[in-house]
Amino acid sequence: MPFSQQFMDNPKADRVKRVASLRQASVRRRLGLFLVEGPQAVREAVAYMPERVHDVYIDTSHNPHDDIISSALEAANPIYLHHVSTKVMEAISPDAQSIAAVVSSEGLIRTLDDIDLNPLNTEFSEIGSTSSDNPEKNYQPQTDLIVACWQARDPGNEGTLIRTADASGCRAIILVDDSAHPLNPKVVRSSAGSLFHIPVIQASTEEFFAWAEKHSLPIWAADIHGTQEHAPYDLVTVLADRNSGLVKPAATPIMLFGNEARGLPTEIVERAGRAVMIPLYGSAESLNLAMSGAVMMYSIAMAQHQG
Template sequence: MLDNPRSPRVRAVAKLEKRAARLETGQFLLEGPQAVAEALTFRPELVVELFATPTALERYADIAQAAEDADIEIEFVTEQVLDAMADTVTPQGFIAVCRQFPVSVKDIFNNEPKLIAILEEVRDPGNAGTIIRAADAAGADAVILTGRSVDLYNPKVVRSSTGSIFHLPVAVGANLSDVRDRARAAGLQIIAADIKGDDLLTARNDGVLAAPTAWLFGNEARGLTDDDLLLTDKSISVPIYGHAESMNLATAASVCLYESAFAQRS
């Protein structure tokens, strides 16, 4: 059992909270039973190391079985060691070190997608992870993060996605104009989610959302720039019927993605 919170091995895992360490190693941190279970189920080949407390492993026998099926050894650690490794206050008994696995923008569009989400300068890791999760739930084919967006492998992004990063392709470091060109070449319309855009209900009634679509979501505070909007085919806003001053980006993105999913499946 690994029981020294100050050991070099523990410190090496803990360093993955920092972007520099993730860039250097090509690895990232995965915390909690849900995320670990998703990795073992969908992408077990990415798991480099898996740590758990004995208590947690007793409680989640399915994770123990999934690790055994994937021929992945689980190393027991104390609660103190787990706390030293974790980015969160409560890692819930499990931590894994995984290899990064971004896909290329070219590969995404070669697979003839019908619905994707593009994140341009989305900086909040909770928003980015939640949008990835919403895209997964809505049946989107991929998510693309431009180079000005938050790091996909930031622990808070990974945690907020609740395992969805293992379910659908996610490209990183993309250039927005290049994404625009590839989207149009693949037959997708590019719709910006923008507060000055047309009403979403109007777009729904006009049948706009049934076509293959790449939704573009911008920065939480500033939205999309005028230059960004010039790269799109249409701008659409999510109406606010109550008295809220604004809507959280991830919530608005979830609405937009589901509206397209409904329209494309109707």
């Protein structure tokens, strides 16, 4: 679809200011648009959700991005391509890495009822698959696990968890309570395009627990302390038990992670009803949220696939 014939080289132009303003949450909410920065995230947006992409801004003096341009030109809907100067790109976003896109946010963040709880259609496979006809509506989970994060405040950690949940084939990721907004530019960047693959949900604490109870979904709290009634299980022990409910689930399990600084409060662990911890073999006190998420998601995914 069309290239703009006008080379954009004025960083103070009104259009540049409007695009740059999408870094502000209030503007994103008002316009129903958000900014996607960097080659990987833009590439995935154009490939997986081209109908959402309005404009792509490219500083070709740094990188021609021929593959992204080709995908945009082949899209059924018009994606407008704009060549810009380095100064304009820096004004749009200092984190753009020579390419940025304006994308529609309407309906992108799903609801709990959008999560597919049907049994997996095939045995666990080694490689995930997504329908090329309409990937947004046909994400195919490859691991029987839902990931949830309670009050994940750091956008970089949250984006990394979205990316890891996607890579390990999880059904969805649920952002519970006061978590960073998934369309925060840093979340979008650190998800490296996975935001456009896996269902991402926002829910309050009460909505989350009520939904899990309604569907009889077991919740495992990632917590090193547990509670008086629920001492934490060791992850190695849980994965060795083929009937633990994580490796061979009777119902799709949910792995719940806590806040970066405070973890999960006791009342949340009690409501989950069970806790699991990653064993620490060295002297470190703990792992950060993104690393804990990666270890647990991939350990569970590999155990399920082996099972």
